[in-house]
Amino acid sequence: MKVSNSYIGRPMERVEDLRFLRGRGTYVADVNRPGQLYAVILRSSAAHGIIRSLDVSRALDLPGVRHVLVAADLGAVVPKIPLRLQPLPELEPFHQPVLADGKVRYVGEPVAIVLADTAGIAEDALEHIDLAIESLPAITNREQAEAMPSVLFEGHGSNAAITWKAFRGDADAAFASADYVRRERFAIQRHAAMFMEPRGFVAEWNAVDAKLTVWGAAKTAWYNRKVLAAALDLELEAVDLIEVDVGGGFGSRGEFYPEDYLIPAAAKFVGRPVKWTEDRREHMMTANHARDIACDVEIAVSRDGRFLGLRGQIWADIGAYLRTNGSVGPRNVAQYMSGPYCFENIDLKSTMLTTNKTPSGTYRGPGRFETDFIRERLIDLVAKDLNIDRVELRRKNLVADSQMPYPLASITPFDSSTELDSGDYHAVFDLCMKEFGWAEKSKLSGKLIDGYYHGVAVGSFIEGGAAGPKEDARLVLETDGSLSVYLGSSSVGQGLETIMAQIAADATELPYERITVNHGSTSHVKDGYGAYHSRSTVMGGSAILLAAEKLKDRIRETAATRFGCGAGDVMIDGDQVSWSGKTLSLAGLSDIPLEVEASFFNKKYTWAYGTQAAHIAVDPGTGHVKVLDYLSVEDVGRIINPLTLHGQAVGSIVQGLGGAFLEHLVYDENGQLLTGSFADYLMPTASDFPHIRSITLELKPCPNNPLGAKGAGEGGLIPVGGIMANAIADALSHLNVQPMELPLSPARIWQLVEDANAAQAAG
Amino acid sequence: MQVEFELNGQAVAAEVEARTSLADCLRDNLGKTGTHLGCEHGVCGACTVLVNGDAVRACLMLAVQADGEKVVTVEGLSGDELSPLQASFRRHHALQCGFCTPGLITTAHALLSSEPDADAERIREVLSGNLCRCTGYVPIIEAVLDAGSFYAGQKENA
Numbered sequence: 001m002k003v004s005n006s007y008i009g010r011p012m013e014r015v016e017d018l019r020f021l022r023g024r025g026t027y028v029a030d031v032n033r034p035g036q037l038y039a040v041i042l043r044s045s046a047a048h049g050i051i052r053s054l055d056v057s058r059a060l061d062l063p064g065v066r067h068v069l070v071a072a073d074l075g076a077v078v079p080k081i082p083l084r085l086q087p088l089p090e091l092e093p094f095h096q097p098v099l100a101d102g103k104v105r106y107v108g109e110p111v112a113i114v115l116a117d118t119a120g121i122a123e124d125a126l127e128h129i130d131l132a133i134e135s136l137p138a139i140t141n142r143e144q145a146e147a148m149p150s151v152l153f154e155g156h157g158s159n160a161a162i163t164w165k166a167f168r169g170d171a172d173a174a175f176a177s178a179d180y181v182r183r184e185r186f187a188i189q190r191h192a193a194m195f196m197e198p199r200g201f202v203a204e205w206n207a208v209d210a211k212l213t214v215w216g217a218a219k220t221a222w223y224n225r226k227v228l229a230a231a232l233d234l235e236l237e238a239v240d241l242i243e244v245d246v247g248g249g250f251g252s253r254g255e256f257y258p259e260d261y262l263i264p265a266a267a268k269f270v271g272r273p274v275k276w277t278e279d280r281r282e283h284m285m286t287a288n289h290a291r292d293i294a295c296d297v298e299i300a301v302s303r304d305g306r307f308l309g310l311r312g313q314i315w316a317d318i319g320a321y322l323r324t325n326g327s328v329g330p331r332n333v334a335q336y337m338s339g340p341y342c343f344e345n346i347d348l349k350s351t352m353l354t355t356n357k358t359p360s361g362t363y364r365g366p367g368r369f370e371t372d373f374i375r376e377r378l379i380d381l382v383a384k385d386l387n388i389d390r391v392e393l394r395r396k397n398l399v400a401d402s403q404m405p406y407p408l409a410s411i412t413p414f415d416s417s418t419e420l421d422s423g424d425y426h427a428v429f430d431l432c433m434k435e436f437g438w439a440e441k442s443k444l445s446g447k448l449i450d451g452y453y454h455g456v457a458v459g460s461f462i463e464g465g466a467a468g469p470k471e472d473a474r475l476v477l478e479t480d481g482s483l484s485v486y487l488g489s490s491s492v493g494q495g496l497e498t499i500m501a502q503i504a505a506d507a508t509e510l511p512y513e514r515i516t517v518n519h520g521s522t523s524h525v526k527d528g529y530g531a532y533h534s535r536s537t538v539m540g541g542s543a544i545l546l547a548a549e550k551l552k553d554r555i556r557e558t559a560a561t562r563f564g565c566g567a568g569d570v571m572i573d574g575d576q577v578s579w580s581g582k583t584l585s586l587a588g589l590s591d592i593p594l595e596v597e598a599s600f601f602n603k604k605y606t607w608a609y610g611t612q613a614a615h616i617a618v619d620p621g622t623g624h625v626k627v628l629d630y631l632s633v634e635d636v637g638r639i640i641n642p643l644t645l646h647g648q649a650v651g652s653i654v655q656g657l658g659g660a661f662l663e664h665l666v667y668d669e670n671g672q673l674l675t676g677s678f679a680d681y682l683m684p685t686a687s688d689f690p691h692i693r694s695i696t697l698e699l700k701p702c703p704n705n706p707l708g709a710k711g712a713g714e715g716g717l718i719p720v721g722g723i724m725a726n727a728i729a730d731a732l733s734h735l736n737v738q739p740m741e742l743p744l745s746p747a748r749i750w751q752l753v754e755d756a757n758a759a760q761a762a763g
Numbered sequence: 764m765q766v767e768f769e770l771n772g773q774a775v776a777a778e779v780e781a782r783t784s785l786a787d788c789l790r791d792n793l794g795k796t797g798t799h800l801g802c803e804h805g806v807c808g809a810c811t812v813l814v815n816g817d818a819v820r821a822c823l824m825l826a827v828q829a830d831g832e833k834v835v836t837v838e839g840l841s842g843d844e845l846s847p848l849q850a851s852f853r854r855h856h857a858l859q860c861g862f863c864t865p866g867l868i869t870t871a872h873a874l875l876s877s878e879p880d881a882d883a884e885r886i887r888e889v890l891s892g893n894l895c896r897c898t899g900y901v902p903i904i905e906a907v908l909d910a911g912s913f914y915a916g917q918k919e920n921a
Contacts, residue, residue, distance in 0.1 A: 013853050020861025021849040023797015023837035027862065030796040120782065196801045196809060196896045197862040247799075247862030248896050280802040493860025493897060643856045647898060651859065654899030678806035678894065686900040687891040690883070 007502035007512055011643035014498040016245075016491075025245040028200040028216035033273035036202065037066055039266055040122035041259070041276070042112040042129050043285070044104035047140070047356035047671020048150060049133040051102055051111070059114060059128040064121035067270055068129065069113040071099045074265065079231040081256050084223055084324040086331070086414040093156040094354060096321035098231075098261040104133060105152050105320035106358050107673055108285030110258045113266055115274060138356040138671035142294060142315050145353040152320060152354045161322060161352040166334035166409040171300075171347030174309035178300035182381055183312075187741040188370045188721065190292035190317070191663035192284070193363040194683060195492075197247020199287060200277035201259060203267035210238055214264050217241035219254025219490055221520055222528040227256050228264060239264075243520025249492030250655070251362035251532065252288045255324045259286075281676040288326075288361030289665055292317040293333060293370050297348070299378045305388045307397045309345035310337055310375075318352045319359040325532075326360055327352065327414075332367020335411040335418075339375055340425050340460045340609050341397040346409040356671040362532070364652065365714040368463070369659060369721055373742060376459040376722030380729060381738070390726075391433065391458060398425040398460060401700075420462065420607045421710075422700040423635060429460060432611035432633040435695060441615050441629070446733045452617035452626065455731025459612055459719040463634075465534035465711015466606040466702075470599045472525040473543035475508070475551045477594040481575055481587030482514040488528025489540030490520030494713060495644040496536055502640055503541045503707070507548030509572050510586070525597065534711025537640055538606055542705045547598035554594045559584055606702045606710035610634030612653075612719050616727040623750030625661065625728060631693045637702040637710040649694035649716045656720025658684045661744050735760065768829045770795070771839030779826045785819075786810045788826035789836060797837040797865045801894065808893030811866035812836050818873040837865035840872055847913040848872055848906075857906035859897035867893050871907045879914035881907075 019025050056068035071078050080095040100109045111131060116122035137149040145159040152159060175181055201216040212234060217224060221241040229239045246253065259276060267274040278286065297312030316330035334348040383390035399406045405419040433439075436458075444454040474486040485504050489496060497517040505512040518524050519540075520531075529539065552572055559577040560567040562584060569579050576583045615629040632653055639645050662682040666674040675681040694716070701708030725739040728749060735756035741748065767776045770793060777792035786803075789795040789812070801807035803822045810821040813835040840846050845853060848871060858864045867890065874881055874889045881889070886907045887900070895903065 014856070016861065017853040017858060018845070020858055020864050021837075021845055021852055021868065022841050023795070023865050025861050026796075027799070029790075029800065120780070194896060195862075196807065196860065196894065197799070198801070246860065248860040250896070277800075280804065280807075493862070495859065644859075647856045647859055647902060650901050651897045651899040654901075655896070677804050678802050679804070683894055683896065684899070685891040685894065686904065687887040689899070690887060690901075690904070692899055692901050 005506045005509055005512065007505045008640050012498055012502055012641055014495050014644065015501065016495060016497050027197055027245045027247055028202065029277045031202045031215045031244060032275065033202055033204050036273035036275045037115040037117065037270065038119040038122050039263055039274050039276040040114045040119060040126060041110050042114065042126050042131065044100060044107060044109040044111055044133065046104055046133040046135055047107050047138040048136040049104050050136065051100060051104060052134050053130065053132040054112065055130040056112060058130065059125040062121065062125050062128060064117040065114060065125045067115040069266055069269060071101055073269065074099060079261060081258065081324065082227060083322065084220065084256065086327040088162065088414055090162055091322050093153050094161055094322035096258065096323065096359060098258040106356050107671060108358055110262060113262055115266060115270060140355055140357065140667050140669055140671050142317065142353055145355055152356065159354050161318065161354060162413065164331045164334050164350040164411055166346055166348040166411050168409040169345035171309045171311045171345040174345035175300045175311055178308050179303040180301045180386060181298055182378065182385060183296060183298035184378065184381065185296050185740060186374045186377065187294040188291050188373060189742050190289050190665040191659055192287065192289050192665060193250035193252035195248030195250055195253055198278045198280060198283050199253060199259065201263040202273060202275045203264040204273040205268040205271060207271055212239045212264055212268060213242065215242045215244055217243045217254065217520060218246045218492055219249055219532060220530040221490060221522050222488065224256050224260055225522045228261060231261055232265060232268060241522045243490055246492045249531065250364045251366060253492060255288065255361055280678065284676050284681060285358055285673050288323055289319060289358045290329060290360050290363035290366065291370055292360065295374060297374055297378065299382060301382050301386065305386055305393050305396050307341055307343050310343050311347045314348065314350040316350055316352050317355050317357065319355060319357040321359040323359045323361040325362045328362045329360065329366040331411055333371045335409050336368055337371040337375055338408060339372060340399055340462045342399055357667055364655060365718045368718040369656065372459065372461055372719045373721035373725065376719060377725055380726045391438065394458065394460060395426065395429060398429060400426065418605050421604065421702055421704055423607065423609045424699055425460065425609055427699060428609065428633050428635050428697065429611045432613055432631060435633065436613040436631045438613060445730050452619055453731040454617050455727040456613065456615050457723045457726035457730055459723045459726065461610060461715065461719040463534065463608040463712065463715035463718060464605045465608060466538035466602055466705065467533035467535050468602040470601045471529055471539035471543045472527055472597065472599050473540065473547040474525050474595065474597040475547045477551060477555060477586065479588065479590065479593055481585060482516065483508060483510045485515060485517045485544065486524035487517065487519040487540045488525050488530065489536040490530040492531050494648065495641065499537055499640050499644060500540060500544060503544050504548065507545050508551055511575050514575065534713040538705050538707060538709050538711055539600055539602060541640065541707050541709065542600035543598055545706050546600055547596050550596035550598055551594065554596055558590050558594060602705060604704040606637065606704065608634055608636045608710040608712045608715050610715055612723055614723050614727050616724065616731060618728055618731045618749060620753045623746035623748065623753065625744065625749065627657065627689050627691060629691050632716055633695045633697065634712065634715050635697040635699040636712040637700060638698050638708040639696060640709065645696050645712060646694055648713050649696060650692050652714060652716025653692050653694065653720060654684050654689055656717025657689050659717065660721040660724040660742060664743050764827065766826050766830045768831060769833045771835055777826065781827060783826045784822050785824040785826045785829050786821035789821060795836045795838055799862055799865055801862065808870060809863050809866040811869045811893065813869055813873055816873065816876065818870045837868050840868060848875065848910040851906040851910040855902040855906035855909065857898060857902040863893060863895045867895065867903060875907065875911055875914040879911050879918055881911060883908055
């Protein structure tokens with residue numbers, strides 16, 4: 001009897017783990033090609049300046065140094081990196097050249113590439129390159145960017161790039177007639193994705209076939225292939241980007257960086273394979289930074305606590321260039337500030353400022369982590385001012401199920417609009433309150449116990465996912481009866497092979513054990529988009545569903561010919577097909593592999609959502625905060641693998657705690673990065689945050705894809721900064737401590753306590 | 764210069780520069796790429812290997828310092844089957860991208876080999892020298908706790 005597969009929804013142990021746990025993974029630094037040279041990049045040590053001279057002759061004299069490539073070697077014009085997202089013509093002045101072109105604009109900007117027999121020799125050679133830079137005043141903050149002691153791009157003439165405008169309703173009218181308005185200034189510190197595996201590439205140019213192969217692709221291989229092929233004046237088919245195991249991405253890895261061009265170009269230039277692996281210091285000064293914003297935002301509320309509007313100005317410090325997706329964070333801060341709450345009137349502007357710091361891009365929950373800090377802080381301030389319970393204030397303003405789909409603010413330029421798709425925000429909120437034990441824990445608010453002041457806080461969030469336009473899947477029933485899945489989605493460590501095998505097993509009814517998932521390499525499918533915006537499961541998974549229907553048709557047709565029956569009468573059952581009591585094995589069913597391909601198109605985002613609550617304790621003497629309980633409740637529509645989803649949720653929360661308390665990329669007034677090691681840039685460790693809980697639900701499936709799933713890789717961290725700041729304010733309410741900036745480092749909290757004590761003593 | 768040591772139970776030799784780190788020697792000379800380099804300044808712990816049973820940062824130790832010693836990498840902790848510790852990591856989903864995993868496995872193995880009864884707090888303390896960006900550590904602690912009973916049993920039988 002036919003038994004349907006039901007792998008979707010099961011906590012399947014991951015197939016990837018079998019190699020990762022035994023040291024058998026293949027990350028890009030593990031890839032080697034015969035005869036390869038090692039590349040090391042000379043980077044600017046000055047934040048802003050004119051290159052007056054560059055002499056590489058002493059470096060070339062070192063034994064083992066083969067070449068040193070400078071801008072002039074790249075042709076008459078140094079290629080610039082185009083924008084993958086929001087490619088507005090007015091942003092072209094801010095594109096980054098792949099090598100500094102006469103001018104350097106941040107510490108770490110590539111200036112030259114050394115190719116040598118070993119990485120050690122290449123690093124030695126850096127010391128023998130004579131680079132003279134005439135310094136210009138470094139722009140390191142908003143005040144300087146606006147005062148313009150220098151400009152980064154003389155041709156443009158201003159350090160301000162463009163301003164995003166989020167709008168809905170009539171904000172000015174709402175504020176003019178509101179009972180209550182509060183305006184505050186907030187800031188979120190520069191920090192970064194900081195995935196554990198350093199970036200790297202191995203590139204090989206085959207002159208005979210005129211073919212370029214690059215190992216080390218991640219996230220967006222197909223798009224990057226287009227950029228690389230165009231920059232090297234090659235046909236698309238002449239370039240193959242290979243994704244091997246990828247040690248984390250979180251939005252940052254896999255975007256097109258200068259090295260994405262430099263290493264393949266060097267391999268083509270010298271006609272030998274070239275390998276490059278960045279070190280951690282290099283990573284910290286070159287891979288995308290994120291989240292560096294300040295803002296003045298005001299909220300309008302009716303006397304009975306109904307949110308009326310949001311209005312304000314945000315300044316995003318994007319660093320020295322606009323990277324491939326550099327607009328996403330600054331844009332999202334404005335467009336998504338309303339979060340899961342009803343705000344009918346919105347007027348938020350977000351101005352991108354260039355400074356002499358590392359360029360920025362997306363990092364998990366781009367713009368959302370920032371905007372939730374601002375919004376959730378404002379909500380608690382409103383509750384205090386209007387003497388309304390902060391829980392009830394949130395309940396009163398959450399979007400109701402009956403209001404779905406609910407439009408968010410529109411954004412311009414590069415106009416876009418979106419609407420919340422589905423959800424019972426109130427039910428999730430109430431469940432979080434109950435599971436957290438709010439009624440009991442909130443009794444501890446402001447209490448001093450064993451030297452620590454206790455506080456609680458709650459906040460809700462939305463998480464966008466499943467960006468279009470499409471994803472491709474190719475399914476091949478091999479002649480031995482096994483199924484090969486080829487996907488345009490890519491893996492950055494999230495367990496794609498397992499999840500996609502679960503979906504493919506259910507969709508095809510073939511045995512799970514006989515399914516292999518191949519992903520992320522441009523040779524697999526004609527076109528692909530990849531892993532960003534929490535889209536892989538929804539987009540790649542939906543493409544598999546569509547392809548599976550085609551494959552089953554092909555299998556039935558093929559079997560029908562063998563049985564001599566109608567295709568509709570054939571039943572697929574595990575590893576065999578049957579008709580009228582006769583069976584045939586899928587192995588050998590056809591002499592040639594049966595192959596189908598399908599694309600899933602999508603224009604609508606999915607919106608997972610949730611509520612989180614936390615109980616913390618603050619040591620007023622040191623500013624140290626203990627997180628005693630952290631609970632997240634999120635509805636993701638449909639769960640493919642509870643094990644991996646839970647892992648995403650918990651891991652994301654801890655990343656958010658890192659952003660809330662620890663992580664900070666600090667620059668001095670000369671634009672020098674002061675945090676260039678893991679001793680200076682603090683990330684959460686195993687002993688920091690032991691008490692994390694997560695509940696994931698399937699309350700409201702997404703109406704816009706056949707899986708009913710919603711992207712859910714980012715959500716956990718989105719509200720963390722706001723909730724932590726609110727919990728600290730609650731704990732220290734007797735002092736009226738109100739954190740308005742992240743990170744909530746011990747030094748900052750201690751200073752706030754000192755200031756509050758001084759104010760009370762004076763008052 | 765020539766360096767000779769025992770690697771995963773086998774005698775090995777490698778020709779290295781004086782400045783070659785043990786990690787580079789293992790990866791580049793001896794093909795043991797399970798030892799990962801995440802920072803090369805001794806903080807992230809991805810390169811942790813066992814030297815005479817102690818968890819050691821292979822990026823901070825020179826290859827020549829390993830001469831005559833017993834070195835075990837993650838590849839040496841299991842055969843075709845996952846070890847009980849590795850199986851526990853899998854069961855608890857204590858890894859995502861897998862890059863930090865070899866260092867966590869070697870560190871946890873060293874801990875449980877000497878302290879199979881280590882409680883959650885002790886495990887957190889010892890593993891606080893290994894950075895993981897994906898998991899938030901919660902499942903890692905559960906996995907190591909869960910594997911403790913196997914090591915305790917081994918100790919009793921020893």
